[in-house]
Amino acid sequence: MIFETDSLKIEQVEEVKSQLLAALENEAPMITLDLLYVNKVDLCIIQLFLALQKSTQKKNIQLTLKNCSESFINTLSLSGCSDLLKCSHE
Amino acid sequence: MSEELDYFHEDAKEQLQMMESALLDAMDKGSNTEYIGTIFRAMHTIKGVAGMFSFDAIISFTHIAENLMDSVRNGKIVLGENLLMLLLECKDHVNELVNCAVESTDLPPQTLEKDKLLKSTINAYLNNSQAHLTPKESQNIETPNTNLWHISLALKDSFFDSGMDLISIIAFLKRLGTLHKVHPLLEKLPTLETIDPYKPYLSFEIEFEGDVTKETLVEVFEFVEDDIELEVFSVKEFLNTQEEKSIEEVQQIEVSVAQPVESPKIEPLKQELPDKKVTPVSQFLRVDSSKIDILIDTISEMVIANAKINRYVEENSAVELEEISIELSTLLEGLRNNVMNIRMVPVGESFEKFRRVVNDVAYRLGKKINFVIKGGETELDKTVIEKIADPLLHMLRNSVDHGIELPQKRVEQGKSEYGNVELRAYPESGSIVIEIEDDGKGLGLDAILAKAKAKGIITPTQQLSDAEAYKLIFEPGFSTAEVVSDISGRGVGMDVVRKNIEALKGDVELQSYVGKGSCFTIRLPLTLAIIDGFLFQVGKTNYIIPLDMVSEVIEYTQQYHVSMKDSKVFNLRGTLLPFLDVRSYYQEMSCQVCERQNIIVVKYGRHKMGLLVDELLGEYQTVIKPLGKLFVNAPALYGASILGSGEIALIFDIPALFEMVNIIRE
Numbered sequence: 051m052i053f054e055t056d057s058l059k060i061e062q063v064e065e066v067k068s069q070l071l072a073a074l075e076n077e078a079p080m081i082t083l084d085l086l087y088v089n090k091v092d093l094c095i096i097q098l099f100l101a102l103q104k105s106t107q108k109k110n111i112q113l114t115l116k117n118c119s120e121s122f123i124n125t126l127s128l129s130g131c132s133d134l135l136k137c138s139h140e
Numbered sequence: 141m142s143e144e145l146d147y148f149h150e151d152a153k154e155q156l157q158m159m160e161s162a163l164l165d166a167m168d169k170g171s172n173t174e175y176i177g178t179i180f181r182a183m184h185t186i187k188g189v190a191g192m193f194s195f196d197a198i199i200s201f202t203h204i205a206e207n208l209m210d211s212v213r214n215g216k217i218v219l220g221e222n223l224l225m226l227l228l229e230c231k232d233h234v235n236e237l238v239n240c241a242v243e244s245t246d247l248p249p250q251t252l253e254k255d256k257l258l259k260s261t262i263n264a265y266l267n268n269s270q271a272h273l274t275p276k277e278s279q280n281i282e283t284p285n286t287n288l289w290h291i292s293l294a295l296k297d298s299f300f301d302s303g304m305d306l307i308s309i310i311a312f313l314k315r316l317g318t319l320h321k322v323h324p325l326l327e328k329l330p331t332l333e334t335i336d337p338y339k340p341y342l343s344f345e346i347e348f349e350g351d352v353t354k355e356t357l358v359e360v361f362e363f364v365e366d367d368i369e370l371e372v373f374s375v376k377e378f379l380n381t382q383e384e385k386s387i388e389e390v391q392q393i394e395v396s397v398a399q400p401v402e403s404p405k406i407e408p409l410k411q412e413l414p415d416k417k418v419t420p421v422s423q424f425l426r427v428d429s430s431k432i433d434i435l436i437d438t439i440s441e442m443v444i445a446n447a448k449i450n451r452y453v454e455e456n457s458a459v460e461l462e463e464i465s466i467e468l469s470t471l472l473e474g475l476r477n478n479v480m481n482i483r484m485v486p487v488g489e490s491f492e493k494f495r496r497v498v499n500d501v502a503y504r505l506g507k508k509i510n511f512v513i514k515g516g517e518t519e520l521d522k523t524v525i526e527k528i529a530d531p532l533l534h535m536l537r538n539s540v541d542h543g544i545e546l547p548q549k550r551v552e553q554g555k556s557e558y559g560n561v562e563l564r565a566y567p568e569s570g571s572i573v574i575e576i577e578d579d580g581k582g583l584g585l586d587a588i589l590a591k592a593k594a595k596g597i598i599t600p601t602q603q604l605s606d607a608e609a610y611k612l613i614f615e616p617g618f619s620t621a622e623v624v625s626d627i628s629g630r631g632v633g634m635d636v637v638r639k640n641i642e643a644l645k646g647d648v649e650l651q652s653y654v655g656k657g658s659c660f661t662i663r664l665p666l667t668l669a670i671i672d673g674f675l676f677q678v679g680k681t682n683y684i685i686p687l688d689m690v691s692e693v694i695e696y697t698q699q700y701h702v703s704m705k706d707s708k709v710f711n712l713r714g715t716l717l718p719f720l721d722v723r724s725y726y727q728e729m730s731c732q733v734c735e736r737q738n739i740i741v742v743k744y745g746r747h748k749m750g751l752l753v754d755e756l757l758g759e760y761q762t763v764i765k766p767l768g769k770l771f772v773n774a775p776a777l778y779g780a781s782i783l784g785s786g787e788i789a790l791i792f793d794i795p796a797l798f799e800m801v802n803i804i805r806e
Contacts, residue, residue, distance in 0.1 A: 060300055063337040070332055092305045097329065098337055105331040128310045130322030130344065 052084040060094040070102050074109070081106060085137075086117035096129050103135065114138055145242060148189050150426065152238045155182040157493070159231050163224050164495045168510075171219040179227060180209035186234060188363055191312030192304070195241040198234065199315060201255060205230050208262045217265055225503065226261060228496070233258055288320075288375040289348045289357060295340035299367040306364075310346070313360050317350020347375075429522060432482050439476050440670060440763040446472050447761070447784030473761065476670055483523070484666075487565045487574070488516020490525050494536050498561060501540045508547050508557050509540060514564035520572050524664055527644055528574070531637040535576050535660050536561065538633070543580030543658055553655070555579065568745070571646075571688075572666060577659040583652040585609050592618065610650040614638040645778055647795035663745060663795065673762030673781070675789060676740065677755040679728025682789035684762050684781055689794055691741040691748060693756060700739065710739060710750055717741070718801050719750030726774075731755070744794050749801050751792075764791060776800045 051073050058066060073081050083099070099115075106113040118126075118137035126132040159182035162175040187202035205227075211217045233254055240247050247255070295306070310322060325343040335341070348357070357372045358365075446468055453462045491513045502509040520528075544550075544559030551557050560579045565572060585606060592598045592612045604612075612618060616635040641648045646664035665671075665686070673684035694700065700710045709716045719739060723730065731754040739750040764779040767790075771777060778793035 059305075060338070067332070067335070067337050074332060093307055093340070093342070094300055094337065096307075097340065097342055098332070098335065100324075100326060100329055100342075101332040101335040104326075104329060105333060108331060125307055128307050128314070128319075128322065130324045130346075134324070134326075 051082065052086065053088050056087060057090040058088055058095045059090065059092045063094050063098060066095060067098055070098065074102070074105055074111070077109075078111070080112040080114065082114045082116055084117050085115060085119065085122055089119050089121045091122060091125055093129060096126065096131055096135070099135055100131065145193070147426075148193060149238065149242045151189060152186050152234075155185050156231050156235050156238075158182055160228065160496050161492055163228050163231065164499055166219060167221070167224050167499060171224075173213075176209065176213050176219060180206065180213055182231075183209055183234075184359060184362075186238070188312075188359070190238075190241070191315070192308045193241070194311070195237075196315075197247060197255070198237045198241055199312075201230075201237060201259065202234060203316075204259055204262050205234070208265055211266060217268075223265065226258070226265075228500075230258055230262075287350060287352065289350070289352075289354075290373055290375055291346040291348060291357065292343075292369075292371040293346065293361070294343040294369040296367050296369065297339055299340045299364065300338055302364050302367045304364050304367075306344075309361060309364065313346075313348060313357075316352050316356070316360070317348055320347040320349060322346050429483075432479070435479055436483070436670070439472075439479055442472060443476065443670065443761050443763050444782050444784070447782075448786075449784070451784035469761075476761065480521075480670060483521050484519040485522050485525060486517050487520050487525055487572075488513065488518075490529055491516055491532075491563055491565070493529075494533060494563065497533055498536055498540055501537055502544075505541065506546060507540060507544050507559060509544060510558045510560050512560070512562045514562060515566045518565040518567060518572060520565075520664065521666060524572075524644055524666075527640065528646075528662070528664065531640045531648075531662075532563070532574065532576070534633045534637050536563065539576055539578040539580065539658070539660075543578040543582075545581055567666075568663070571663045571744075573745075574662040574664065575659055577657065579657040582654045582657050583610070583613070583650070584654045588612055607649065610652065613650060614648065642795070645793055645795065647799075661745075671762050671764065673760045673789075673791070674740070675757040675760040675762075675783075676738075676751075676753045677731075677757060678722040678726070678753050679731060681726070681728055682757070682783060682787060683722065683753070683792060684760060684789045685740065685742060685751070685792045685794065687759060689742050689744060691743040694739050694741065696737040696739045696752060712741065712748075712750075717748050717750055719752050720797070720801050721752045723752070723754070742794065742797070744798055747798055749798060760789075762789075762791065
C-alpha cells in the first residue's frame with residue numbers, strides 16, 4: 051500500500067483507517083506500507099499504525115514500513131515509537 | 141501564508157503589543173507584578189508557539205528573555221529604567237525575528253548582530269543577579285546540566301481536539317536539553333478494527349536532562365494543559381526523598397513497629413502551579429478584513445440595485461411592489477449599518493502604539509513627557525485608521541521634538557518639568573475629530589511668517605489671517621525648527637501629513653499660543669465606503685452631500701438676500717454666511733421647471749456655509765465610487781454614486797468646499 055501524499059495527519063485519519071482495514075481484510079500474509087512520499091505524520095496517524103500492528107500480530111500478518119523518509123523516522127523517534135514500528139529502507 | 145502561520149503572526153503581534161504597553165506603563169507608573177507578568181507571558185507564549193513551527197532564532201532569543209523576566213519575577217533583578225529600555229529593544233528585536241520567520245527570509249546581518257548584543261546584555265544581567273545573591277538564594281538556583289527529570293504524560297480524550305500535535309511539543313522539549321528516552325505505553329491501545337481514530341489511547345514516560353526548572357517543563361505543556369494529565373519530578377529529588385523516607389522508615393520502625401510506612405507521594409503537579417489565568421470563552425471571531433471588504437462591495441451593489449427598484453416603483457405606481465421595496469430598503473439599511481459597523485474599530489488600539497514613539501523620542505531628547513490618550517473607544521473605519529497612523533505619528537514626534545521644552549527650561553518658565561501631550565478622539569456630526577495638544581512652547585506667528593517669507597512661500601508684502609498663517613506650516617519645505625534633528629524637523633513632513641489627511645477627505649488645522657502650546661485638529665469622515673447622503677439637483681446634474689453635515693434647508697427668498705459687492709453671502713437669521721451658487725460655479729444649465737431655489741446650510745466643525753441649489757431630492761443611501769480621471773481638476777468633488785436610474789450623482793468634498801468658498805470670497 052502506497053501513500054501518495056506528503057502529509058498524513060488527523061484530517062486524513064478516517065480515510066487512512068479505511069485503507070488499512072481494507073488491507074487487513076485482504077488476509078494477505080504481509081502488509082507493506084510504502085511511505086516514500088510521506089514526510090509529515092502526527093501522533094494520531096502513528097497511533098493508527100500501532101493499532102494496525104496490534105491487529106496484524108493477532109492475525110499473524112507481517113507488517114512492514116518501507117521507504118521511510120528522514121523526517122518520518124525522526125517523528126517516530128520523537129514519539130518513542132521507532133523501536134515499535136521498524137522501518138525498512140528497501 | 142498558511143492559516144496557522146497567519147495565526148502565529150497575529151498572535152505574536154498581539155503579545156508584543158501587550159508587552160510594549162506593559163513596559164510603557166511600568167515606565168510611567170512604576171513596575172508591578174501585573175506588568176512583569178504580562179512581559180513574561182509575552183516572551184513565553186511567543187516561544188511556545190514558535191516551537192511548534194521550529195523557529196529556532198525566536199525560540200533561542202525568547203528563551204533567554206524569558207529567563208531574564210523570570211529573574212525579575214522572582215525579585216532577583218530590579219525592573220529599572222535601563223532594563224525597561226533594554227526590554228523595549230528586545231520587543232523590537234523579537235518583532236524583527238517574527239517577521240523574518242513568517243516571510244521565510246534569512247536574518248539580515250544587522251539583526252544577527254543585534255541578537256548577539258542583546259543576548260550578551262541579558263546574560264550580563266542574569267550573571268550579575270546571581271553574583272549578588274546570598275549563599276542561601278544561590279542554593280535555590282538549580283545547578284546546570286545535572287538535572288534529570290521524569291515526565292509522565294497521559295492524553296485525555298479531548299487531546300486531539302486541541303489541535304496540538306504532541307510530537308511538536310516533544311520536539312520543543314528536546315531543544316531545552318537532552319531527551320534520553322520517550323517510552324510510549326500501549327496498554328489501552330485497541331486493535332485497528334475497534335479503534336476510534338479520534339481518541340488518544342497512548343501514555344508516555346519521558347526521561348529528560350536539562351538546565352531547566354520544573355516550572356519551565358510544565359510550561360512546555362501549557363498549551364495542552366487541559367487535555368493531558370501531567371506529572372513532572374526531578375529524579376534527584378525523588379531519590380533523595382526516597383532515601384530520607386528510608387531513614388525515617390528505619391527510625392519509625394525503631395520507635396514503633398506497628399506504625400504504617402507512607403510511600404513517597406508525588407504531589408499532583410497542577411496543585412503546585414501558580415494561579416492560572418482562566419481563559420474566557422472568546423466572543424471574538426478573527427476574520428480576514430478582505431472578506432469584509434468583499435461583503436461591503438456586495439452590499440454596495442445591492443444598494444444600487446435597490447435604488448433601481450425604487451425608481452421602477454415610482455415610475456410605475458406598483459403598489460404591492462412598493463411595500464416590498466420599502467421593506468427591502470429598511471432591511472438593506474440595517475444590513476448596511478451592521479456590516480459597516482464590523483469595519484468600525486476603536487482608535488485606542490492604534491493610539492496605544494504611539495506611546496512607544498513618544499516615550500522613545502522623549503528619552504532620546506532628554507525630555508519628560510506625560511502622554512495621555514483620551515477617547516480611545518471612539519470608532520473609525522479600519523481603513524481610515526490605518527491610513528491616518530503615519531500622519532499622527534509625525535505630528536506627535538513634532539510635538540515632542542519641537543513643542544515640549546527640556547525639563548530645566550520648563551521649570552524656569554514656571555511649568556512642570558513633565559510636558560503634557562494629549563491625543564484625543566471624539567465624534568462630531570458625521571466626522572471624527574482627532575486632536576493632538578501639547579503645553580510646550582507653541583508657535584509664534586511672527587516666526588512662521590518670517591520663515592515663510594524667507595523661504596519664498598509667501599511674498600514679503602502678503603497679508604494673511606492667523607488661520608492662514610498657521611496653515612503655512614503644512615506647505616512643502618517649511619520647518620520652524622531652529623535645529624533640524626533626525627527625529628522630525630526636516631521640513632518634509634507636515635506637507636505630506638496634510639496631503640495624506642486630505643486624501644482621506646479630511647482636513648487639519650493648527651492653533652497655537654506662544655509659551656502655552658499647540659493643538660492640531662484633524663477631521664476625518666467616519667467611513668469611505670457607504671454614507672447617508674442628501675441628494676439634490678442643479679441644472680441637469682445630481683449632487684450629494686453627507687447627510688450628517690446638512691444643518692438645515694431653506695427656500696432662498698428675498699428675506700435671506702444680502703447685497704454685497706463681489707461677495708456671495710446670505711442672511712440666516714441675522715448671521716451672514718457665505719454660499720456657493722452651484723449652477724454658476726459648475727456652469728450648469730439653468731433649470732426650466734424649477735419653481736424655487738433652495739439653500740442647503742452645510743456645517744463643518746465650527747463653520748457653516750450655504751449651497752444654492754435647484755431641486756431637493758432628499759435622503760439617499762450613497763455608495764461612494766471613485767471619480768474618473770476626467771474629474772481630476774473638478775474642485776471640491778471627491779466621488780460619485782450611481783443612482784437607481786443609472787444616472788451619476790457627484791459627491792461634494794466638504795472640507796475642500798469650505799476652503800474653496802473662502803478662496804472665492806477673497
